[in-house]
Amino acid sequence: MYKVLIPIVLLAMISTATAQPRKPPQEAYDACNGMAENDDCTVETKQQETLEGTCLMPPKEERLVCVPEKMKGRGPGRDKKEDTE
Numbered sequence: 001m002y003k004v005l006i007p008i009v010l011l012a013m014i015s016t017a018t019a020q021p022r023k024p025p026q027e028a029y030d031a032c033n034g035m036a037e038n039d040d041c042t043v044e045t046k047q048q049e050t051l052e053g054t055c056l057m058p059p060k061e062e063r064l065v066c067v068p069e070k071m072k073g074r075g076p077g078r079d080k081k082e083d084t085e
Contacts, residue, residue, distance in 0.1 A: 024058070024065045031055075032064035041066035 030053035031041040039055045043066045051068040058065055 024067075028053075028066045029063060031066035035064060037064060043068065 025046075027043050027045065031043045031053075032039070035041060035055045036058055037055055041053050041055050043051045045051060047050060051066075052069075053066045053068040053071070055064040056067045057063075058067075
């Protein structure tokens with residue numbers, strides 16, 4: 001049984017370690033063109049939904065992205081302290 005279980009666990013660990021985080025859609029970047037960090041922004045999704053958010057600089061990015069209110073504090077590089085403040 002262990003001969004089968006060990007390769008499965010190793011494969012799961014490797015696939016998790018190499019998974020690339022999803023990038024925001026282009027509309028989220030476009031919504032912050034010409035804006036400053038922490039400015040309010042609005043994104044129109046492909047599903048014709050309008051989302052209110054804030055222009056933020058994600059970790060390892062070089063340009064602002066409009067982060068909807070429901071997405072704030074999620075994703076890699078975010079401190080847990082931000083959620084409680």
